[in-house]
Amino acid sequence: MLKYILKRLALLLPTLFGVVTLVFFMIALAPGDPARVMLGERASKEKIERLRADLGLDKPMSEQYTLYLKRVVHLDFGKSIKSGQPVMSEIRERFPATVELAFCAMIFATLLGVWIGVLSATRKNSWVDLTSMVGALFGVSMPVFWLALVMIMIFSVGLNMFPTGGRINIRYYFTPETNFYLIDTFKYLFRGKPEYFLSALHHLVLPSIALGTIPLAIIARTTRSSMLEVLTQDYIKTVRSSGIKEGRVIYRYALRNALLPVITVIGLQFGLLLSGAILTETIFAWPGIGKWLYQAISARDYPAVQGGIIIISTCFVLINLVVDILYSVINPKVRLQ
Amino acid sequence: MENNILLSMEGINVHFHTRRGIVKAVRDLDLQIREGETLALVGESGCGKSVTAHTINRLIPMPPGVIESGKVVFRGEDILKMSEKEIQALRGTQISMIFQEPMTSLNPVFKVGDQLADVFMTHQGMKKKEAFAKAVELLDMVKIPVPEERAHSYPHQLSGGMRQRAMIAMALASPNPGLMIADEPTTALDVTIQAQILDLLTDLKDRVNMSLLLITHDMGVVAETADRVIVMYAGRKVEEGSVYQIFEDPSHPYTLGLLNSLPSNRKYQGATRLEAIHGNVPDLLTLGDGCPFRNRCEYGDESCDRSFPGATVKDEGHSLWCHYADRVKKDKDK
Numbered sequence: 105m106l107k108y109i110l111k112r113l114a115l116l117l118p119t120l121f122g123v124v125t126l127v128f129f130m131i132a133l134a135p136g137d138p139a140r141v142m143l144g145e146r147a148s149k150e151k152i153e154r155l156r157a158d159l160g161l162d163k164p165m166s167e168q169y170t171l172y173l174k175r176v177v178h179l180d181f182g183k184s185i186k187s188g189q190p191v192m193s194e195i196r197e198r199f200p201a202t203v204e205l206a207f208c209a210m211i212f213a214t215l216l217g218v219w220i221g222v223l224s225a226t227r228k229n230s231w232v233d234l235t236s237m238v239g240a241l242f243g244v245s246m247p248v249f250w251l252a253l254v255m256i257m258i259f260s261v262g263l264n265m266f267p268t269g270g271r272i273n274i275r276y277y278f279t280p281e282t283n284f285y286l287i288d289t290f291k292y293l294f295r296g297k298p299e300y301f302l303s304a305l306h307h308l309v310l311p312s313i314a315l316g317t318i319p320l321a322i323i324a325r326t327t328r329s330s331m332l333e334v335l336t337q338d339y340i341k342t343v344r345s346s347g348i349k350e351g352r353v354i355y356r357y358a359l360r361n362a363l364l365p366v367i368t369v370i371g372l373q374f375g376l377l378l379s380g381a382i383l384t385e386t387i388f389a390w391p392g393i394g395k396w397l398y399q400a401i402s403a404r405d406y407p408a409v410q411g412g413i414i415i416i417s418t419c420f421v422l423i424n425l426v427v428d429i430l431y432s433v434i435n436p437k438v439r440l441q
Numbered sequence: 442m443e444n445n446i447l448l449s450m451e452g453i454n455v456h457f458h459t460r461r462g463i464v465k466a467v468r469d470l471d472l473q474i475r476e477g478e479t480l481a482l483v484g485e486s487g488c489g490k491s492v493t494a495h496t497i498n499r500l501i502p503m504p505p506g507v508i509e510s511g512k513v514v515f516r517g518e519d520i521l522k523m524s525e526k527e528i529q530a531l532r533g534t535q536i537s538m539i540f541q542e543p544m545t546s547l548n549p550v551f552k553v554g555d556q557l558a559d560v561f562m563t564h565q566g567m568k569k570k571e572a573f574a575k576a577v578e579l580l581d582m583v584k585i586p587v588p589e590e591r592a593h594s595y596p597h598q599l600s601g602g603m604r605q606r607a608m609i610a611m612a613l614a615s616p617n618p619g620l621m622i623a624d625e626p627t628t629a630l631d632v633t634i635q636a637q638i639l640d641l642l643t644d645l646k647d648r649v650n651m652s653l654l655l656i657t658h659d660m661g662v663v664a665e666t667a668d669r670v671i672v673m674y675a676g677r678k679v680e681e682g683s684v685y686q687i688f689e690d691p692s693h694p695y696t697l698g699l700l701n702s703l704p705s706n707r708k709y710q711g712a713t714r715l716e717a718i719h720g721n722v723p724d725l726l727t728l729g730d731g732c733p734f735r736n737r738c739e740y741g742d743e744s745c746d747r748s749f750p751g752a753t754v755k756d757e758g759h760s761l762w763c764h765y766a767d768r769v770k771k772d773k774d775k
Contacts (some may be wrong), residue, residue, distance in 0.1 A: 337545060338540055338542050338545040338546040339545060339546055339547055339548040339549070341500065341540065341546070342538075342540065342546045342547065342548075342608070342611070343548070343556075343559075344500055344532070345498055345500055345532055345533065345537065345538040346532060346533030346537060346538075346560045346563075346611055346612070346614070347529050347530060347531065347532035347533030347534060347560070347563060347564060348529075348533070348559060348560070348563050349529060349563065350525075350529075352559075352563075357548055357551070360550050360551075361548070361549070361550055434550060435549070435550055436549070436550060436595040436597070437549065437595070437597055
């Protein structure tokens with residue numbers, strides 16, 4: 105098992121190298137001169153040349169590439185052209201917000217989605233099944249921004265149950281260490297300020313539901329079809345004929361087999377949420393990486409774009425690794441190979 | 442005689458409601474299994490053998506299946522009137538079942554020993570550790586070598602024969618077994634393993650004193666293991682008798698055809714070569730109330746279409762259901 109994980113980790117290196125290379129050349133070969141963008145239309149030729157030299161843009165491509173590789177190994181993505189801050193420190197500030205949101209959204213989507221999927225499969229063609237599958241269809245087709253706005257209208261503005269945006273009540277001041285607010289505020293639970301943690305949690309509810317709706321629907325549908333297939337298998341007949349209770353047949357014997365394709369879907373969806381939460385982040389004023397990356401792209405802030413893409417792809421690859429490991433934990437056939 | 446009857450089915454009718462219409466899978470079936478007896482249910486695919494078996498432990502998928510009428514009396518109680526809980530308590534303890542495909546009948550993501558242990562935990566309230574030890578004991582009983590190790594294996598690490606042994610062990614996980622239903626237990630195995638599994642089954646049957654309902658289309662298996670035989674065709678029982686009566690004196694045209702289509706030293710009705718039963722199995726959707734074998738039968742005529750015949754008793758315990766039982770007999774005696 106350990107050998108398998110180590111082998112998979114070693115295989116990560118060439119993948120990441122490929123990602124870095126691809127990102128570098130895609131940006132470097134894209135039309136448009138960052139120096140000109142930064143200095144504006146009317147900047148003089150000398151000024152632009154000087155900035156190009158500062159940024160290293162005047163060197164041959166191969167040299168730029170090796171320099172870039174060296175810096176990336178040290179997690180140095182350069183300075184953001186727009187803000188002048190090191191890209192890495194901006195990412196460190198924003199990416200945890202996105203991960204936290206995506207994580208909560210996935211927990212919501214997975215727990216509810218698997219449960220609905222199992223319920224639909226075991227009551228195939230009943231009204232429970234029909235309702236939840238029509239609901240899932242709505243969930244997949246619903247534009248996220250619309251759902252988010254409606255939720256804000258009903259639960260924040262109308263019922264005043266949840267905040268409209270942000271990560272925590274702005275009156276609660278603390279110095280973030282990890283920038284995962286749930287982790288940062290956790291220690292305040294025991295220091296007589298549980299409201300910090302609760303506020304962070306409270307702020308997560310609506311955005312998590314909004315962001316989790318599409319994955320929820322996809323997970324529910326995948327679970328249902330996978331479960332339906334597993335329930336026709338001989339080994340389910342076997343446990344039934346040996347008198348095991350139906351609940352145990354479903355949740356212990358069938359579900360474990362049915363989860364295999366579901367885990368793949370969960371991994372893919374999680375990866376997508378990490379990069380694609382721009383709309384949700386914008387609507388809920390969530391200071392995450394999606395919005396930041398979008399702004400960096402519009403401003404041709406190349407170092408920021410490169411850094412952001414590399415970090416997101418790394419996470420994507422890591423999630424896939426976790427999925428594969430989970431796969432081998434659940435399916436003993438994978439473990440041996 | 443009457444006292445040692447373990448299971449009796451009376452007037453069983455099982456229908457399946459499909460999109461194309463109603464399939465009458467089992468019709469007016471009566472059968473009895475005595476204590477310690479091996480009853481073989483013989484017939485080709487789709488003749489209702491497996492449906493009969495699943496009626497006994499009530500695992501017919503409903504819908505689309507419906508048990509229209511009949512009684513299944515097991516140890517004095519009608520199984521069809523039991524609550525789900527009561528039948529669950531019978532399954533795996535007094536009525537257990539093994540299937541055709543050992544390859545797919547064990548759950549691929551659980552250790553063999555854990556799957557066995559779960560049966561003990563469910564029915565006998567054992568703790569995990571005790572149940573696992575019991576599972577190892579059972580694996581030993583079905584002659585799996587190094588049972589301690591095999592209990593920790595996953596199904597894909599076992600051979601087909603070993604998996605079928607593990608399945609049999611699972612069916613034995615009870616202090617008081619009554620009936621074991623073996624649904625084509627050897628079809629997916631090669632011949633030497635088949636023989637071993639059949640030996641094991643007959644041996645275990647005597648050791649723990651249970652009855653065996655053997656479902657098969659393999660006449661060789663029947664001759665080797667069964668005490669009594671019921672021949673089924675298209676949902677109907679067509680002939681019933683002891684294994685000697687069926688092989689010495691097959692009397693229904695279908696049974697005769699079945700035996701003459703086998704490579705064997707013995708031929709019936711003067712057949713000199715392998716005979717095929719011409720024609721095909723009728724479509725169960727459109728089948729009327731007459732004799733289902735009529736279209737493939739050399740004796741069949743209009744009167745066969747009108748109704749299904751009553752029993753003709755040939756001998757004690759040997760009956761057949763054919764309008765022309767006498768003519769078939771005369772031809773045989775020629």
